[in-house]
Amino acid sequence: MxxxxxxxGQNTAPPSISWLMQLALSRPKMVSLAAGFTDNESLPVSEVREVLAEILATDATGQAALQYGTTPGDPQLRKLTAAHLLSLDADAIKNYKVPANGTKAVAPxxxxxxxxxxxxxxTNGSQQLLYMITEALFDPGDIVILEDPTYFVYLNIAQSRGLKCRGVKLLEDGIDLQHLEDILEDLKVKxxxxxxKMLYLVTYFQNPSSVTxxxxxxxAALKLLKKYEKLAGHPIYLLEDAAYRELRFSGAExxxxxxxxxxxxxxxxxGTYSKPFSTGVRVGFGVLPEPLLTVVTRIKGNHDFGSANILQQILKHSMSSCRYKGHLQNLRQRYQRKAEVMLKALQKHFPKEVTWIEPEGGLYFWVKAPSYIATGPKSRLFKTAIENDVLYVPGELCYADDSSRRKSTNEMRLSFGGASLKNIELGIARLGKVLHSQLKK
Amino acid sequence: MxxxxxxxGQNTAPPSISWLMQLALSRPKMVSLAAGFTDNESLPVSEVREVLAEILATDATGQAALQYGTTPGDPQLRKLTAAHLLSLDADAIKNYKVPANGTKAVAPxxxxxxxxxxxxxxTNGSQQLLYMITEALFDPGDIVILEDPTYFVYLNIAQSRGLKCRGVKLLEDGIDLQHLEDILEDLKVKxxxxxxKMLYLVTYFQNPSSVTxxxxxxxAALKLLKKYEKLAGHPIYLLEDAAYRELRFSGAExxxxxxxxxxxxxxxxxGTYSKPFSTGVRVGFGVLPEPLLTVVTRIKGNHDFGSANILQQILKHSMSSCRYKGHLQNLRQRYQRKAEVMLKALQKHFPKEVTWIEPEGGLYFWVKAPSYIATGPKSRLFKTAIENDVLYVPGELCYADDSSRRKSTNEMRLSFGGASLKNIELGIARLGKVLHSQLKK
Structure with missing residues (x-):
């Protein structure tokens, strides 16, 4: 039969790193630098306790929180979100240093x-938005351009829906614009x-590379997309995934x-409140141009007719009091400390042939081994790392299947999000030992 | 362009009744018997307050609730859910009276x-499960058989994904089995x-008809599906949507x-905890056979990698204490009272030419006007009802586009879920007046 x-249903692959998680669980001494979990001790227990006490204090507010909301979301939370975005962008523009020959930035x-x-x-985290946008725009065989490397769960979505992926080279300040233009020209010729339909960029402390x-x-990317729109015959969108934006601990916004x-x-x-506030109170959001706003809202109606109201009330109360901002300040300091500890451990334990970019925020170090050291799931390095009870995300999982590009095979994503300070040090020491053992003499 | x-994206239609909701909002005196909202005053504010105080009392439990969970859901909640289902079914079987010539029921x-x-x-309510099952099973042009009438949001999902719907006649104790067989034979011949791929049944106090x-x-339906599987060449599933199951206030389980x-x-x-507990704490669940379980879990990973953890913790704590059961007992009494008030109002205010089935649970009365009175969105009755500040769901919205069947045009869904006792009486009085004015003398 x-x-x-x-x-x-047939195309939806198992999540790239579920087996990694299984591995981590099966070895009790394992230090996982793989999971993108957020820092457990920083989670806003007292803040959530306080706002829930407020929300559930009276029948009127309590009942409202426990009743259905509307599909697009709580009007007040949408208002607070729009104001929050405006305020962040106004500040960013004010402090923005125009580079030589750069475009002058204007206030939003x-x-x-x-x-x-x-x-x-x-939405339910920004993940649901990524999914629904892909549903709304892509038929099987349609094309998305994305960073090389990119967020691997987006690759799962793309693959499940039969999208063709074209990877554009990522430099230290974002995509290689010349390469983007080459790809657009190549698509034109063919x-x-x-x-x-879309260019997908994870623009802040990118998962996995930490590039902003x-x-x-x-x-410049928006200008390029506009130039090719006529030949496409329809809008070409830029999906800006800013999931990690608020996790900056150094550098300018x-x-x-x-x-x-x-x-x-x-x-x-x-955008999302999941990473900066609480991953267990998964509330994300999107800003969408028409007709996408209408269509994606309809799709959301079919998914779940609106995100759980009580979660939205938690965010609304945290945003409109100072609790969200206060929590975020603490969180940034914690991640800064964790990144510093990982950096020092890398400097101490990793061979000098191994390189990385120092992140200004987010949860990850993106590490390059010498090109002759493979890091993939079937590599000797990965197996030896597991035997030594340390886990990382093999870099090649973050590259799209794009026949015009070769996947890098010598990279690793190391997360300082979930692990304790002690385990960061321990995990890096273990991984350093394994790397040293595989160096060519 | x-x-x-x-x-x-192009096929996803606006939700059938969003304009009804808009209408209700635009007229402040409007009594809406349209919305499927749950009873506001019954929402478990004190129960949720208590369990959240427990959950957030310590850093350890609080942090666990505010962190990511896993894609299939909290292991303990899954265990409680399985045990809950088993216990309900064991009781139901024990009290089950075998009809003459009926199959003997065996203990689960x-x-x-x-x-x-x-x-x-x-899942995020049972709605998300319906969506993902449809994603996992149906390519455009695939066929679903569903009740005539059926849950109209499922019709939206089906339509957005290009499914062909075949409606099977609904009698007072469920679908017309002969008609189901006729449809299967027709499909065979063609x-x-x-x-x-599937037969979709809303089996308890069906939305909209309240039929169980x-x-x-x-x-018998399962046997029939099995018989035709060989010719189909693949499994034919029965999706049992039991969203209203626990809202029984009379009759045997x-x-x-x-x-x-x-x-x-x-x-x-x-199944769902949304209707029986809180629609703002939207937690639903599915029981799936393989390979669907694996595939739908993967799809859920792409949607949101798991429902918000804190919502699951609320349910887990409510289920494992007596709060869930206690709340449900109150809730059933409230709905019983509301149904009685609506029934009395119908008897008092509606013309004798109008008929209905008395519900044993759920949220709805399904009302039939004489066949010459159209109830549809463009009908004189509907317009006059709005002018008189009362709103219902036109029955024809609940019928699939199935060229082999004629949609009934003289039915209405009236909900006693959201309206107050006073408004139930008031709304039915208004609607009764409108119906009387349209009777043929």
Whole structure:
């Protein structure tokens, strides 16, 4: 008997790192630097206790929180979210240093639809937004351009829906614009521009590379997309995934693509309160241009007719008091400390042939071994690391299947999010020992 | 310029009753008997306050609740859910009266995968399960058989994904089995059985009709599906949507299809804690046979990698204390009272030409006007009702587009869930007046 599964059902692959998680659980001494968990001790227990006491103090507010909400989300939370984005972008623009020959940044327009509460859609983490955007835009065989490397769960979504992925090279300040143009030209020559729907960028402390895309590059990418729109015959969107934006602990804030002077109307913005506040209170949000806003809201209606109301009330109360900001300040300090500890451990334990970029925020170090050391799931390094009770995410899991590009095979994602300070030191020491053992003499 | 939207994006229709909700909001004196909201005053504010105080009392339990969980859901909640289902089914079977010539019901098998915690998937309400099951099974053009009338949000999902719907006649104890067989024969003759993936039944106090499917009919439907599987060449599933099951206020409990002696391995069970506990703490669940369990869990990983942990903790604590059961007992009494008030109002205010079935649970009365009175969104009755500040769901919205069947045009769904006792009486009085004015003399 054949399967009754749909194409999507058959194509949906197991999550890239679920077996990593299983591995971690099966060895009690394992130090996992693989999981993208947030710092457990920093989770806002007292803040959530306080706001819930407020919310549930009276029948009127308690009942409202325990009743259905609306599909796009709590109006007040949407308003607070729009104001929050506007305030972050206004500050970022104010402090923005125009590079030589750079575009002058202008203050974000309060009246732009990008900062209107009506453009905000509340979702179950930003993950659900990524999923629904992909549903709304892509038929099987349609094309997405994404960073090389990129967020591997997005690769799972893309693969499950039969998207073609084109990887664009990632530099230290965002994508290689010349490479993006080459890809667009290549699609033009092959007549494939009509299948191109979107460029997907994780713009702050990218998962996995920790690279932050410069404002200049966001603006330039939007200009390039606009140039090719005519030949595509339809809008080409930029999906800016800013999941880690608020986890900055050093360096200057960068404005979002929502403030871009040209083509900002093609920006889909994905944000979240999950990483900066609580991953167990999973509330994300999107800012969407029409007709996507309408269509994705309808899709959300079919998914779940709106995110759980009580979670939205928790965020609303935390945002409108000072609890959200206060918590975030503590959180940044904690991650800064954790990043410092990992950095020192890397400097101490890793061979000098191994390199990394120092992150200014987020949860990850992206580490390059010498090219002759493979880091993949079947590599000797990975097996030896497991035998030594330390786990990392093999870099090649973060590269799309793109026949025009070779996947790097010597990279690793190391997370300082979930592990304790002691385990960060211990895990890096173990991994350093394994790396040393595999160096060519 | 053309649209960049996918087929799904273009096909996803606005929710059937969003405009009804808008209407209700725009007229402050409007009494809405349309919304499927739960009773506001019954929402478990003190219970949720108590369990949250427990959960957030210590850093250890608080942090665990505010951290990511796992994709299939909290292991303890899955265990409690499986045990809860087993206990409900064991009681139902014990009290089950075998009809003349009926199949003898046997006690549910504790060791069956249907009651194993590992078969349970926690979801965002049962709505998300319906969506993901449809994703996992259906390609555009595939066929679902569903009740005529059926849950209209499921019709939206089906329509957005390009499913062909075949409506099967609904009698007072569930679908017309002869009609189901006729449809299966018709599909066989047309060579369309390979496109048939599923029969979708809302088995308890169905939305919209309040009909409960008898155990006999569930078993017979499963047998019929099994008979046609060979010709289909793949499994044909029964999706049992039991969203309203625990809202029974009279009559005897009916066992689920999970207990069926034949072909129970094809049952997909959708349940929820949303309606019986809190719609703002949206936690639903499914019991799925393989390979669907694996595939739908993967899809859930791409949607949101697991439902918000804190919501699951709320349910876990409510279930493992007596709070869930205690709340449910109160809730049933409230709905019983509301149903009685609506029944008395119907008897008092509605013309004798209008008929209904008395519900034994759930949230709805399904009302039939004389066939010459149209109830649809463009009907004189509907417009006059709005002018008189009362709102109902036109019955025809609950019928699939099925060219082989004629949609009934003279029915209404009236909900006693959200309205107060006073408004139930008031709304029915207004609607009764409107109905009287349209009777043929």
């Amino acid at each position: 054949k399967t009754a599964l749909s194409q999507l 327009n309060k009246k732009s639809p990008s900062y209107a509460p009506e453009s905000v859609l509340i 007549g494939e521009l009509p299948r191109l 895309t410069s404002y200049e590059k966001k603006c 960068v404005p979002t693509a929502l403030t871009a002077p040209v083509n900002a109307e093609r920006v889909i913005f994905a | 053309k649209t960049a939207l996918s087929q799904l 098998n504790k060791k069956s995968p249907s009651y194993a915690p590992e078969s349970v998937l926690i 060579g369309e059985l390979p496109r048939l 499917t008898s155990y006999e009919k569930k078993c 009916v066992p689920t299809a999970l207990t069926a002696p034949v072909n129970a391995e094809r049952v997909i069970f959708a």
